[in-house]
Amino acid sequence: MAAPAAASGPSLVPLKVRGLGLALGGKQLISGLDLTIGGQGITMVMGPNGAGKSLLLRLLHGLIAPSAGRICWGGHPMSASVTRRQALVFQKPVLLRRSVAANVDFVLRARKGDARQRDALLDRVGLSDKAGQAARLLSGGEQQRVALARALATGPEVLLLDEPTASLDPTSVHLFESIIRDTARQGVRVIFVSHDVGQARRMADDVVFLHRGRVVEHKPAKGFFDQPDTELARAHLAGRLVM
Amino acid sequence: MQDFGEAVGMAVSLVASGDGDLIEIVLLSLRVSLTATALSCVVGLLLGAVLAVTRFRGRQAVIVAVNALMGLPPVVVGLLVYLHLSRAGPLGFLGLLYTPTAMIIAQTLLITPIVTALSRQVLEDLHSEYAEQFRSFCLSRGQIVRALLWDARYSLLTVALAGFGRAIAEVGAVIIVGGNIDHLTRVMTTAIALETSKGDLALALALGLVLMAIALAVNVVVQGVRLTAVRHAYA
Numbered sequence: 001m002a003a004p005a006a007a008s009g010p011s012l013v014p015l016k017v018r019g020l021g022l023a024l025g026g027k028q029l030i031s032g033l034d035l036t037i038g039g040q041g042i043t044m045v046m047g048p049n050g051a052g053k054s055l056l057l058r059l060l061h062g063l064i065a066p067s068a069g070r071i072c073w074g075g076h077p078m079s080a081s082v083t084r085r086q087a088l089v090f091q092k093p094v095l096l097r098r099s100v101a102a103n104v105d106f107v108l109r110a111r112k113g114d115a116r117q118r119d120a121l122l123d124r125v126g127l128s129d130k131a132g133q134a135a136r137l138l139s140g141g142e143q144q145r146v147a148l149a150r151a152l153a154t155g156p157e158v159l160l161l162d163e164p165t166a167s168l169d170p171t172s173v174h175l176f177e178s179i180i181r182d183t184a185r186q187g188v189r190v191i192f193v194s195h196d197v198g199q200a201r202r203m204a205d206d207v208v209f210l211h212r213g214r215v216v217e218h219k220p221a222k223g224f225f226d227q228p229d230t231e232l233a234r235a236h237l238a239g240r241l242v243m
Numbered sequence: 244m245q246d247f248g249e250a251v252g253m254a255v256s257l258v259a260s261g262d263g264d265l266i267e268i269v270l271l272s273l274r275v276s277l278t279a280t281a282l283s284c285v286v287g288l289l290l291g292a293v294l295a296v297t298r299f300r301g302r303q304a305v306i307v308a309v310n311a312l313m314g315l316p317p318v319v320v321g322l323l324v325y326l327h328l329s330r331a332g333p334l335g336f337l338g339l340l341y342t343p344t345a346m347i348i349a350q351t352l353l354i355t356p357i358v359t360a361l362s363r364q365v366l367e368d369l370h371s372e373y374a375e376q377f378r379s380f381c382l383s384r385g386q387i388v389r390a391l392l393w394d395a396r397y398s399l400l401t402v403a404l405a406g407f408g409r410a411i412a413e414v415g416a417v418i419i420v421g422g423n424i425d426h427l428t429r430v431m432t433t434a435i436a437l438e439t440s441k442g443d444l445a446l447a448l449a450l451g452l453v454l455m456a457i458a459l460a461v462n463v464v465v466q467g468v469r470l471t472a473v474r475h476a477y478a
Contacts, residue, residue: 063378084381094376097394097477110386134475154380 012073012085012157013189014038015060021068022055022213029055030213033069041205042180042190044221046197048242051210053193054091057160060191061088073158087151091163093143100138100146101131107153117153125149125179141172148179159183161192165199177203197237201225209233211242253445254452265446269453272430275343275417276410279350283406286351287358288399292388294359295366306363312356317349321419324349328420341422346430349416354406361402366391369398397472404465408458 020033030052037043045053058064060071062083071078073085096103104118122128125145130138135146144164151159161180165173180203184190194200200207204221209232217224217233228234236242257265294306326332328340328348339345369391370377377387392399414432421428423437431450438447 061379063375080381083379088379090376094373096373096390106390107380110380110382134477136477137475 012076012082013040014074015158016072017060017069018072019069020056020059020066020071022052022059022064023067028213030059030066031068033214035208035215035218037189037191037206037208040184040187040189042184042192042203043206043208044200044204045191045193045208045210046195046200046236047210047216048236049195050212052213053210054162055213056210057088057162057191057193061086061160063088084154085156086158086160087154087156088160088162089144089147089151089164091166093147095135095143095146098135099132100127100135103135103146104149104153107150111154113153113155121149121153124152124182126175139172141168141175144168144172144176145179148176152183156188158189158191161190161194163193163195166195173199197239209236247444250444250448254449257445257449258452262449265449265453267426268429268431268434268450269457271343271428272411272432272454273457275346275430276350276407278347279354279410280403280407282347282351283355283358283410284399284403287355287406288362288392288402289388290355290359291362291364292366292392294363295370295391296384296387306360309356309360309363313360315353315356317353317413317415318419320349320353321416324352324416324420340420341424341428343421343428345420346417346428349420350410350413353413353416354409357409358402358406361405362395362399365395365398365402369395397469397477400465400468404461407461411454411457 015035015037017033017035020030020035021028022030033052033056045056047053055064059066060078062078062080073082076082096106098106100122101118104121105115107113108115108118119128119131122131125148127142127145127149130142135143138146148164159180165176168176177199180190180192192203194203201221204224206218206220207224208215209217209224209228209230211232216230217228219229224233225237228237232242290309294302294309324345325340327334328337328345329335330340339348370387373387373391373394377390382390412432414436417428417430418433418436421430421433423429423433429437431454435447435450435454438444438450
């Protein structure tokens with residue numbers, strides 16, 4: 001199923017981040033962050049609480065302006081046109097006070113997508129039978145899938161996921177993960193923030209490990225999980241507290 | 244002067260008999276106040292939405308001014324409209340003074356700040372919840388305003404109700420610009436004031452009963468719609 005066409009132009013990958021810094025309220029939350037993400041697949045962003053994972057995602061999506069450094073997507077500096085070619089699913093879905101179908105219709109209309117794609121999108125996230133229901137009355141897992149359907153309705157080249165399964169039951173997590181894998185197979189570049197080491201093992205093609213606003217490690221998934229380079233990553237994978 | 248019990252009895256029989264004068268006054272009151280409410284909603288909801296989603300220098304001052312205008316005394320509004328519509332005024336050539344149109348203008352001016360201020364608050368709260376998602380969708384300001392107005396529609400019904408309540412109950416502005424002319428500009432509140440001053444409490448009480456019944460009925464309907472919406476998680 002094809003989502004609405006994203007803005008035309010060269011690919012948004014590779015992503016190149018150089019010297020990224022973010023200071024809010026006098027606190028340096030991210031500093032000197034360098035990162036390159038290319039190719040296809042799913043990049044998992046991991047790290048302890050306060051490492052700056054969600055902030056990094058917002059910076060990459062253009063929701064926050066950095067205090068220092070550069071973000072380039074496929075050679076394009078961060079701009080509204082780059083944001084338009086991405087979609088972000090938040091940890092807590094922000095659903096409109098409308099039905100499931102109307103939530104998807106809203107995005108399709110806003111992006112001038114084909115309204116007939118709504119049914120296919122709902123089918124893709126397994127919510128065809130809930131189309132007429134109030135979105136905010138669904139279970140947490142279903143609400144997150146509505147948010148995902150809406151994100152996919154924008155026809156993104158890059159899908160950013162901010163701990164979307166953090167408070168979901170295992171069945172919902174399984175369903176969500178299979179949709180994300182399928183989406184990545186269709187060529188959408190996925191950057192997935194997660195706290196869950198098990199989920200990272202299941203999903204990752206490569207892993208970015210953050211600590212105190214810096215990239216501590218960035219490796220292919222197998223190498224990261226089998227032989228992490230740093231003590232911080234080893235401690236995190238072992239379930240020890242990383243402060 | 245009738246005693247209270249007799250006046251109540253006569254009032255009830257006037258309402259029950261469908262007295263022609265009473266119905267005429269009630270219908271004119273509803274026409275004036277509903278039209279003023281509709282016009283105020285068109286202007287006030289849009290202004291409220293723009294204030295809710297835009298940031299500009301002096302915005303806080305505008306919000307304070309709009310909030311302050313909620314307490315605008317009806318007689319002051321009536322006086323201002325009178326000065327504009329009287330023969331010597333800048334809009335005197337329109338010949339609107341002592342017509343229902345003048346009363347609609349006065350009530351619209353009176354309740355537009357109420358609708359603007361309350362809707363701004365409702366829409367700003369909703370916008371703070373949606374803002375990041377809307378930025379992610381790269382929506383235009385027009386798309387944001389339309390989405391907020393639609394999603395807050397049930398809360399905005401309460402805002403419209405507050406405006407209608409103020410309009411239907413006010414007497415100061417409509418008596419100045421309408422003149423309380425029998426069969427032309429006499430509405431419930433001005434009639435109540437007149438009949439009370441004449442000591443004819445039956446008609447005044449009958450109108451008072453109708454006024455309260457209308458207020459109650461409108462509140463019941465709006466509250467019902469709102470509760471239904473909340474039950475279905477649309478509000």
